[in-house]
Amino acid sequence: MTIFDIFEETYIALKSNKIRTGLTMLGIVIGISSVIAMTAIGQGAQASIASSIQSIGSNLVLVTPGAQRGQGFQVSSGRGTARTLTQGDADAIIKEVTLAKAVSPEISGRYQVTSKGKNTNTSIIGTNSSYLGVRNVEISEGSFITDQNLKSLSKVAVIGPTARDDLFGQGANVVGETIKIKNIVFKIIGVTKAKGGTGFGSQDDMIFIPLTTAQRFLAGDAYVTTISVQANNPESMTEIQDQIKVLLLDRHNISDPTQADFSTLNQADIVATASSVTGIFTVLLSAVAGISLVVGGIGIMNMMLTTVTERTREIGLRKAIGAKRKDINLQFLIEAVVLTFIGGVVGVVFGWAISFAVNYFGIIQTSVSLSSIFLAFGVSTGIGIIFGYYPARRASRLHPIEALRYE
Amino acid sequence: MIEIKNITKTFSQGNENTFQALQGVSFAINDGEFVAIMGPSGSGKSTLMHILGALDSPTLGSYFLDGKDVSKLTDDELADIRKNKIGFVFQSFNLLSRSTVLRNVMLPLVYAGIDRDERKLRAEKALISAGLEETHFKHLSNQLSGGQIQRVAIARALVNNPTLILADEPTGNLDTKTGEIVLGTFQKLNKELGRTIILITHERDVAEHAERIITIRDGLIVEDSKIHERRIITSIQENKTIQTHP
Incomplete structure (x- = not known):
């Protein structure tokens, strides 16, 4: 058969x-x-x-204020409220963590923004020029914040496409227009490219202004809410994370690492x-x-x-x-x-x-x-x-x- | 050439309760003989048929088929004997209802490993020998009459050129007239093609179509006689009357 x-x-x-x-x-x-x-x-x-997760940047180590106790990450209810990270910390990281490719401190908050009768409530990010590379942000029109803007405390803003649509209407040409944040007039110098994605809060519904301007006119102090540190490659991330911990513990005069008043978050860990x-x-x-x-x-x-x-x-x-x-x-x-x-x-x-x-x-x-x-x-x-x-x-x-x- | 010597078959039904279906049976059948094994139910004729058909092995005694002792073989060796040397015709036909007439007849050749083209040729030849019209070859068994079905079964028994054709009550499910036609087919196969046929039955009328009757009762042979006055077969065609003169 x-x-x-x-x-x-x-x-x-x-x-x-x-x-x-x-x-x-x-x-x-x-x-x-x-x-x-x-x-x-x-x-x-x-x-x-x-x-x-990758869309927030690549090879990132995020330093945020607030205690990190016990194992794992704390629920971020206290994040941003604790004021423990300063501009000085960011400068120290730039200077001493040599493995870092770029460092971008930022200060964020939600403010009422108005333009010619329209208004919206959105995230305002005060940051520096490195933000573009660190957070994978691209510019579709105009330009991003420059170091010169930071030095001169310019009242300029780079607007996300969603925020632009809310304030000026779909696809409006807004470079050169002005908006008011907390009743302070800012001139729009650029628009970011739409990223899409809603995973970690829309990256498109944001307005970027120079860090120094945000500290002086919006926050009124020299604290920062996040320091994003970009590594050259995924392998060096853990080392950068360790260096930042040692540096900041020393700067904050804390001897016991479990009592740290800041947390570091490794992007690879989030992905994992x-x-x-x-x-x-x-x-x-x-x-x-x-x-x-x-x-x-x-x-x-x-x-x-x-x-x-x-x-x-x-x-x-x-x-x-x-x-x-x-x-x-x-x-x-x-x-x-x-x-x-x-x-x-x-x-x-x-x-x-x-x-x-x-x-x-x-x-x-x-x-x-x-x-x-x-x-x-x-x-x-x-x-x-x-x-x-x-x-x-x-x-x-x-x-x-x-x-x-x-x- | 078939020779059985002092065959016994004992069935044990639980402990110590044994039943001896065959109590020492011996006979020889020559090639080309047409023999009926006759006996009432419970006489042991079915057990004898199973042993002759290599479906079962005797408890004691020997069975020579074509000079080979087949009484002490394994299941697979018995399957080989059945495949090459024995053709079965059953009371209940046992055709595969899903398959055509031709496929049913080819089935033994499938197991014998004959190649496809030859299978078909041999199956057609066997069907013609068994007296089935060619128009039925592609039919399923439910499209045929009882007599036609049994002739398909005969063709299937014939197709592998067996040493021995064993027919177990082949007319049991047929009316008398159709039964006569089927028995006539066996007689023709025996006379014209020289086939060795063993017919198992409990009816004398049926047994008398053979040339020799072995009567068995309670596991022993009680009579073994040849019929000399042969009946005259006028025709085996279905549409003509068959006259028999005992």
Whole structure:
């Protein structure tokens, strides 16, 4: 009996009971398609979170005021309110942390901003020229804040596209226009490019002004709310973080590192934490989908056992005309594997369609990986072998006389 | 050439409760003979049929088929014997209802590893020998009459050129007239193609179509006789009346 003969027998057998074959296959289809869709959604979520973290800059170490006690990061309710980081700290970091590529101190706050009758409440960031490179901000029109602006305490502003739309209307040409922040007139010198993304507060709904101007006219003191330090490469981030800690502890006269009045946040850590969280979600989702796959496999076994019982006389006849155990075993095993394999193929198509739909309706950016498709084929074939093994073995061990007598 | 010597078969039904279906049976059947094994139910004829058909092994005794002792073989070795040397015709036909007539007849050749083109040729030849019209070859068994189905089964038993064709109550599910036609087919195969046929039945009328009747009762042979006055077969065609003169 050649493999071709067996496949022919399988085709006839599966075709003769279309509804049962279809329903049993459905179990595998649902299992495989949900595994494919869930891993695609999980990986999509992971990628989108990672990219939204990357959009705040690359290789960043963020220094923020406020205590960091115990393990992990404190809930940031106190962040920004504690006034422990000063301009002097930022200058010291620029001077002493030599591994740092760029340092950008900033002071942020929400203020009412008005322009010719329109007004909005938005984030005002006081910062220096390094901010552009450190935070991956690009300019679409005009220019960004220069060091000269800082020196001369210029009342100039660079506006984000969302803030511009709110104040001047969609896509208005605003360079040269003026806005009032806290009733102080600022001249707009540039517009940033839209970044999109909402992960960490929209980067587009912001107005940037020189740090010194913000300190003098808005905050009224020399404190800063965040110091962003950019490393040359991801490897040096931990070292920079350690250097900053040592430097600032020394400057703040704190001997016990657990009593530090500032915290440092390594971007790599945020990415790692976020991706481990999404990783856990992916595993969880896939595990739930995997359970449905096992249930589908049990359905296969159930059907194969029914088939073997139904076809007992046929098995008896096949044995009477010379079929050996391995012939019968192989025939039923292949029947189960063909069933699960076809279910797997349909499941992959379905799963791909689901993740395409999720993508299409903009719920989340999904990506079906080739490896998950190969895995699905492997798993569905494996399920056929595992759940088909016992029924096939049972069929092959039937005694021909008893099988022929079976009513 | 078939020779069985002192065959016994004991079935144990639980502890110490044993039943001896065959209590020492011996006979020899030459090539080309048409033998009926007759006996009432419970006589042991089915057990004997299973042993002759290499479906089961005797408890004691030996069974030579074509000079080879097949009484002490493993399951797979018995499967080989069945594949190459024995053709079965059953009371309940046992055709695969999903497959066409032709595929049913080709099935033994599939297991024998004959290539596809030859399978078809041999199956068609066997079907013609068994007296089935060519128009039915592509039909499923539910499109055929009982007599036609049994002739498909005969063709299937014939297709691998077996040493021995074993027919177990082949007319049991057929009416008398159709049964006569099927028995006529066996007679023709025996006469014209020289096939060795063993017919197992409990009916004397059926057994008398053979040339020799071995009567078995309670696991022992009680009579072994040859019929010398042969009946005259006028025709085996379905549409003509068959007259038999015992």
